């Protein structure tokens with residue numbers, strides 16, 4: 507039993523927004539983050555968004571829109587997402603266990619804003635916008651601005667996350683998603699890296715997108731690395747330098763910490779592996 | 793609020809207080825104690841039940857959230873042929889020691905076999921990765937799922 511003051515499960519978005527306007531409700535979607543948290547916090551009123559029809563996935567011209575209540579399992583197995591947002595399908599397929607993926611939603615993952623939220627680096631690669639609804643109307647925020655710091659977003663108690671609008675990925679891109687370690691395994695910093703690269707016939711990189719989780723305080727795209735790669739010919743040296751630069755940027759942002767002797771070589775190693783993986787070239791020229 | 797749902801094939805209507813977790817409703821008020829509570833936070837899978845045929849942790853879902861849906865617990869083994877085949881395979885393969893993880897394992901395995909009747913060893917491991925076992929070392933559990941898969945396929949072929 508957890509302590510709950512009241513529980514509402516509205517069937518229309520209008521009704522949900524009216525309840526949220528009172529500022530008294532906390533939203534529950536899959537509950538995989540909220541329910542364990544609530545065992546230690548005072549009673550709240552819960553608004554369950556499970557009946558609002560927010561579990562859709564739909565295709566527009568250049569975008570795919572994913573409802574906030576779509577589960578990780580749904581996203582992992584959805585053909586549109588597999589085709590146009592392959593890194594997101596991979597990322598959601600690596601969340602927790604089958605049981606957690608069947609309940610946990612993408613909205614909950616992003617709003618919880620853990621530095622290691624698995625869907626975040628993948629969504630960042632696809633330049634995702636978060637669509638918010640409130641009784642005031644609709645607004646749309648870049649995901650990169652939506653998460654402010656660990657466990658804090660721009661969301662107010664009156665807002666509902668409606669959906670995520672993702673730019674379709676480049677068909678010809680090579681993609682790589684690496685997730686390290688176990689959630690909550692004591693003392694091991696987990697890390698996630700998502701890389702998407704396009705190269706031309708001469709192995710020149712024409713597009714590069716790189717995002718990481720648990721490297722900086724929030725999941726982040728690293729434009730310095732992307733700019734370093736674009737226009738260059740794939741080589742071992744280029745990838746080594748790019749991976750070293752990632753580690754330099756991490757240390758510049760957070761300073762040298764107790765975890766640095768572990769995280770630095772791990773980040774360098776994983777970044778190299780992710781770059782090689784996304785390049786699609788087995789034997790990288792020196 | 794009064795919630796209505798299907799539990800092991802039978803209709804149930806019951807008053808559910810807002811903060812009641814499904815596992816508490818099952819164990820404490822409906823006396824279905826086959827569903828176990830290990831960690832209470834989604835990590836061990838002992839509390840696994842099937843919600844519309846998919847495994848979920850009953851410690852991470854409110855009773856009110858199953859309103860209108862279909863829930864299967866290990867007690868459903870009496871009415872479900874697939875579950876029964878998996879249960880028998882667990883006994884035959886020697887996959888039960890203390891038994892605490894067994895109900896959750898059987899439900900996850902049955903859900904896997906429903907979605908994928910002939911899973912590879914690797915697919916079995918992945919599907920059961922949310923169910924922890926402190927006793928068996930897992931190999932005999934994976935054996936049991938393979939055995940259940942053979943049994944179910946054989947039965948289907950002989951029909």
Ligand SMILES: Cc1cc2nc3c(=O)[nH]c(=O)nc-3n(C[C@H](O)[C@H](O)[C@H](O)COP(=O)(O)OP(=O)(O)OC[C@H]3O[C@@H](n4cnc5c(N)ncnc54)[C@H](O)[C@@H]3O)c2cc1C
Pocket residue numbers: 532533534535536537538539540541555574575600601602603606609610611612613614615616617618622623624625661665666667668689833834835
């Ligand atoms: C055992 C276990 C393993 C896990 N493993 C992973 C993992 O490997 N990777 C990972 O990234 N996460 C993991 N998680 C965390 C969690 O499962 C995910 O973050 C999940 O996506 C949360 O979604 P939910 O629907 O369950 O969120 P909920 O718990 O329902 O909600 C989480 C937060 O989001 C808010 N919220 C939810 N939906 C909306 C909305 N539409 N609008 C506004 N606010 C909203 C809620 O108010 C709450 O603050 C794990 C959790 C457990 C218990």
Ligand code: FES
Pocket residue numbers: 828829830831832833834835836837838839840849850851852
């Ligand atoms: S008791 Fe629910 S997962 Fe451990």
Ligand code: FES
Pocket residue numbers: 887888889890891892893894924925926927928
């Ligand atoms: S048999 Fe004891 S926990 Fe699995």
